[in-house]
Structure formats: C-alpha cells, structure tokens
Amino acid sequence: MALERLDKILSGTGRWSRREVKDLVKAGRVTADGAVVGRPEDKFERAATVLAVDGEPVDGERYVYVMLHKPGGVLSATEDPRQPTVLDLLPPHLRRIGLFPVGRLDKDTEGLLLLTNDGPLGHRLLAPKKHVDKVYFVRVDGVLDGADAAAFRAGMTLEDGLRCLPAELEVLSSPDTGLVTLREGKYHQVKRMLSDRGKPVLYLKRLSMGPIHLDPALEAGMWRPLTAAERAALEALP
Numbered sequence: 001m002a003l004e005r006l007d008k009i010l011s012g013t014g015r016w017s018r019r020e021v022k023d024l025v026k027a028g029r030v031t032a033d034g035a036v037v038g039r040p041e042d043k044f045e046r047a048a049t050v051l052a053v054d055g056e057p058v059d060g061e062r063y064v065y066v067m068l069h070k071p072g073g074v075l076s077a078t079e080d081p082r083q084p085t086v087l088d089l090l091p092p093h094l095r096r097i098g099l100f101p102v103g104r105l106d107k108d109t110e111g112l113l114l115l116t117n118d119g120p121l122g123h124r125l126l127a128p129k130k131h132v133d134k135v136y137f138v139r140v141d142g143v144l145d146g147a148d149a150a151a152f153r154a155g156m157t158l159e160d161g162l163r164c165l166p167a168e169l170e171v172l173s174s175p176d177t178g179l180v181t182l183r184e185g186k187y188h189q190v191k192r193m194l195s196d197r198g199k200p201v202l203y204l205k206r207l208s209m210g211p212i213h214l215d216p217a218l219e220a221g222m223w224r225p226l227t228a229a230e231r232a233a234l235e236a237l238p
C-alpha cells in the first residue's frame with residue numbers, strides 16, 4: 001500500500017498549488033472518506049481513498065492534462081534560453097511536473113495546445129494511423145476555392161517533395177478564410193500546403209484535436225485543466 005501526502009496528491013492534479021491545498025485544508029474544505037483532513041502532510045493511499053474538496057470528489061489521477069490557448073509569439077517547447085515558451089504561461093506548480101506540449105504549433109500559430117505528462121497520449125493523438133483530426137482556422141493571402149479543396153482531398157505532393165495524406169479544406173463565407181482538417185502534423189504543414197497552392201498563410205489557429213475543442217471562454221494566453229468529460233474522451237481514443 002503506497003501512502004502519499006495529501007498536498008502531493010492534490011497538487012498533482014494540476015488544479016491547486018501546494019500553497020492552495022494548505023489553505024483548503026486549513027479552511028476544513030478537504031475530506032478523506034468523508035472525514036475532514038487535518039493537515040496537508042497527512043498521508044493516504046490515493047486509489048483507496050475518496051478525497052473531496054467542498055464535497056466534490058477529486059480523482060487522484062497520475063497524469064495532468066492542461067488546455068492552453070496558445071498566443072502568437074511563444075514557442076511550443078518546454079524550455080528555451082532566449083524566448084518565452086508555453087510553459088512560461090503556466091503557474092509555477094505546473095512547471096515542475098514534466099508537462100510537455102502534445103504536438104507543436106509554430107511560434108506565430110495560435111489556438112489549442114494540450115500539455116500533459118502522459119507520454120502515450122501524444123502517440124494516440126498524433127500518429128496519422130490513429131486518424132485523429134486536427135482542425136485549423138486559416139486566413140490566406142488570396143482567395144480559396146473548390147480547386148484548393150479538391151487538391152487537399154486528393155492528397156497533395158508538394159513541390160518540396162512532402163507527400164500529404166488526404167485532407168479537408170472548407171472555404172468559409174469570406175473566401176480568404178477556411179477550415180483545414182489534417183490527420184497528420186508535418187513541420188509547417190498547413191502553411192506549406194497553402195503556399196504550394198500560391199496562397200500563403202497570414203494567420204493560423206488550431207481549433208481542435210480529436211475530441212478536444214478550444215474552449216471559447218479561454219482568452220489567448222489562458223489555460224485550464226481538462227474537464228473529466230474531456231479526459232474521458234481522450235481515454236476513449238483507440
């Protein structure tokens with residue numbers, strides 16, 4: 001039976017820092033199997049104990065999943081000697097638990113970025129064979145049309161030799177904008193595909209990855225933990 005400190009279990013969910021756990025315990029808001037917990041350093045076997053905050057059970061999951069609305073101007077990396085990274089947008093207690101971005105967005109690309117310390121999840125979301133769609137909103141210098149959509153659908157081979165799986169392009173009512181759906185994520189892929197069509201990308205934002213959609217309430221630069229329903233949707237992926 002492995003016993004772990006309450007503050008470690010709760011801060012490991014990514015929802016509270018250790019400092020916050022301390023305050024919650026002090027305020028009598030944390031219970032273990034229904035009994036109010038006295039001290040943050042009290043130890044529990046996480047799989048065998050129902051921990052709750054304000055009566056809401058907290059699952060002591062091993063992994064942390066964060067949805068970030070990546071703004072332009074930050075790197076999808078965990079560290080960089082000169083430039084800000086997406087980890088710099090998270091509070092200190094989430095910078096120390098081995099989170100990494102699941103699939104990179106370019107420095108100037110905005111939108112949905114998942115961060116987790118669940119290694120196998122990256123594979124489930126990114127491997128082309130897993131058929132997990134990534135949807136991007138795009139604005140180009142030019143006018144998108146049915147010929148572009150047909151080229152995407154057919155599977156493009158770019159002038160630089162990149163062979164792309166069949167993809168989708170839906171032209172939106174303002175025809176310099178569209179929704180691009182890819183199953184893979186090669187380097188600069190959306191930009192390269194559209195450059196190849198003579199319509200360079202001016203703005204790119206990822207809206208979804210498989211079952212996870214960018215929360216419209218999250219401003220650029222903001223983050224939140226995934227909800228239980230979102231985590232369940234990820235677990236249900238093949």
Ligand code: URA
Pocket residue numbers: 104105106107109187188189190191192204
């Ligand atoms: N395609 C790109 O060109 N850039 C991204 O950041 C993501 C997809």
